[in-house]
Amino acid sequence: MPGVEPTGFVLEHNQRLSRSLLWGGQRAFYERQGIEAWRRGLLPSFITSNPIIGRAYARVVLGWMRDWCEASRGEPGQPFHLIELGAGSGRFAFHFLEAFRQLHARSRLRDVGFRYVMTDLPERNLEFWLSHPRLQPFLEEGLLDVARFDAEHDEQLVLRHSGTVLAPGTVANPLAVVANYFFDSIPQDAFSVRDGVLHECLVSVSSPRPGPEVEAEDFLEQATVSFEDHEVRGACYGDAELDGILEDYRERLGDATFLFPSTALRCLRRLQRLSGDRLLLLSGDKGHASQDELSDRSSGVSLVRHAGAFSLMVNYDAIGRYFRQRDGHVLQPIHRHVSLHVGAFLLGQPPDGYGETELAYEEAIERSGPDDYATLLGRMDQHHEEMTLEELLALLRWSGWDSGLLMAVFSPLLAQAEAASEPLRQEVCWAIQQVWEADYPIGGEQDDLAYHLGMLLYVMERPEEALVFFEHSLRRYGEEPATYYNLGMCHVRLQQDAQARECFERALALDADFSQAREMLSKLQSGE
Template sequence: MAAGALPSEDFGPEAQACVLEADQPLSKSILWRAQRDYFEREGIAAWSAPAVPHYVTTNPSLVHAIAQTVLGYWRDCHASPSSGPLHILELGAGSGRFAYLFLRAMLELCARVPSRDVRFKYVMTDLAGSNLAFWRTHPSLRPFVDAGWLDFALFDVEKDDGLVLSESGTPLQPGSFDGPLAVIANYVFDSVPQDAFAVSEGQLHECLVTVLTDPQAPGVGTTGVFSQMRLHYSHRLAGFDHYPEPEFNQLLRGYASTLDGTTVLLPTVALRCVERLAALAKGRLLLISADRGFVHEKELAGREDPQLSVHGSFSLPVNYHAFCQWFRAKGGLALHTAHRQLSLHTCAFILGEPAAHAEETCFAYHLAFEGAGFDDFFRLRQGIESQYSMLEVEHILALLRLSRYDPRILRDCVPVLMMHAGSLSPMERQELADVVSRVWENYFHIGEARDLPFEFAGLLHTLGEPTAALALFQESLCLYGEDPRTFWNMALCAVALKRPDEAARFLARTWALAPDFNPGIALLSKDG
């Protein structure tokens, strides 16, 4: 078929669709400009709405596993008191939840490293300035900034080779610091430009994309446009010297010699970004990346031309097999699980020293991800979440501990815990209350509709913990504004604490806001 032909038998009703562009290399498509516009326009609302999925890469279990691996890398680097700190750069930090949990986990782990001064600087980056403004004023992040652990910077994965820290004003340019660099890129490389090649009988064909949309669809720069797009591909013969980078051409030759009848994605922009970042630290780099995609070459077989996975923005799977080959070609190390991951691949890669003797990194990664790792836990949680109502309290406590005190799991289990609270012994009540407090410490607010402090406070009140409950009801007021249900419950807490004047003030505010307030619904979820 000639490039650009759009036969109606292939598209049916879409034959009259509006052509936004025709026959462009995938990495040059207008799709990526629209993607950038989406994140710059939506800012933090992309995650709080929620439109863009992020829970799977921002939960305490995965974050702790990644922190363990980063600490293993620091131990391999044998940092001395005279060397610079380990810089940890998070690409596309988005909602900020990963950074918050990582800093908590990393500081906890560092406190357990015997007689070693683990010095590090965590840098949250994004291309959207509004996200930096949100992080800089977030009360949960400010203590880390004030202690010198955290800073922020604008960084464009597609082009930047340096950055400037917004709090300290320190520039990070190639070769500008002595310590090693760890880069964390979760749900990032699936959202930046990639190329696609069809492999057939030893030959390569570059996939050229035509982007179609309904004539009545919103414009390219508006919300919801991606769900209206359809992609059509034509194929153009490509040589094995397609790129100026010999490593990319080597990848293409390898795929042409081992695969047939499939289409492979090549993460060119992501790999170029990695090379630029390695130059910041004089070639010493750890990359940890979690995303959906493919690690083993056999997973690349039988693939059709790529289509968008739409979720507010859009994403394409990441070819981690190409990452592995690229790092090894440069004398580096690639770590991934031996078994196929169903929900999320989390891979680690090392360039420069100590790639040849990264025993601590390998050991930490093995403990965190091989065998019964995070992906298995995530799948298990998915399998039982519809059955939470059938669990006993001891089962839920075990699940919360295994999750490293995940706020989402507690949120989903609040109804069944409220149901069982009255039958618990004093020791069990205290145990559950302690777990609720630990879960709350892991909560990072991004403006979502569900009022978790209210729900957790209601559970604590039912458990006979009025002091802790009152503190969370006050958090609810701060985050979600005045509500008669919140003031009513605060009055109940004050009565339990024998503070009649305080209770009277809360009751007065309750009826000032809602003269016909019905206290029978006061301890239900605000969604109830």
């Protein structure tokens, strides 16, 4: 890749990518934003945070536990630990735990303990999880804990709720690790092969103003990034495993540019020590899963910007090579992904092999996995208005009662529910309850789920049930004139005139121009 002359004020020139000051800006973004990054929709998360992917991973993890418990039931009295790296909003953890607890309780492993550990870098995220109402039952049952984890340095985890320390030599049973949209956001390096010669793509960063603070909110948005190839002479890392993978690429790849997950591999090495060399990694991200996919790339390195942060593609082929070097196994779809590649990487040898893990992966990921779900859902999004009520309900069932999907289909659902027969209305009521129970709110989101569920119940002539959801809306989103108006209409239908007047009066106090509330109040006062 030819060099590109930096423009503006040069902040660094020809630096190794993993050592770039860009990562300081990345850390500052996550520390500064905390949970707000997901509340404000600054980061993509739906494809890795819905009930479908939660249940798919739960099935694979349970199959993996079966393999390890086939001959023995694990270390008596000690749980299997499941660690999520970069748990973010906590939405994936909630969906995973909801699915896994049900599957686990109905399996022959019901007496084998487990503990899910959510980790992240910002303290604010840990505090959010520890106080989240949806996670409290799991914390109280000892099925969930949280820990701060720095993927670049940490070798142990201190669990905040229980006080347990997970360190090498203390983890009795094999370890499962989940890393969704994680490896794409931690330091990587970049290389290219040209005519059989390995080059490192060194980064230069410039700014339109001199000496900006890396921690500044707009640093990454304003930064200009360019890369220049420099021939690699000798060992790049002084690490036999990492340098061995690079040498293999030099020999086998044609002309190509590729990213190298050096930080991820070192992090996995530390987790491997923690696990006693018995590890399952389940990871979903955008990336390249094979040497063929890497060979298709002859262009340069590109950063995907996310309103103050950035991400890179993940070289899952390199991660797979690392596991195979250690006599591990790699499971990945035989077809190319559209949006999300989900791979399973295994270390250690259970008594009778990985038959249950492989079967669960084939059924939950390979045949109809999260990537297929997101792909088909995107297509259906263009046809919601054409769907019958039965089709909309089928879509919600398929989604695992995803609240985001309900909001997407709300308009046709509302129109058809109002005119539906009583048996179909009962099915809609059942769907409403399932969606509500499967929802994981993070606060400050644009869509008020409780309000919309109340509207559905109201048009189906269930004012008493609708009242409950409008009251939920007031508690979650604060006082809104439309919510008070709808509360008033529910009280009217229930012939509770005094309560109805209070609601209409409150709606007018919040919005003096609310003509519908004024009209209803006038009718009540005149006795109509």
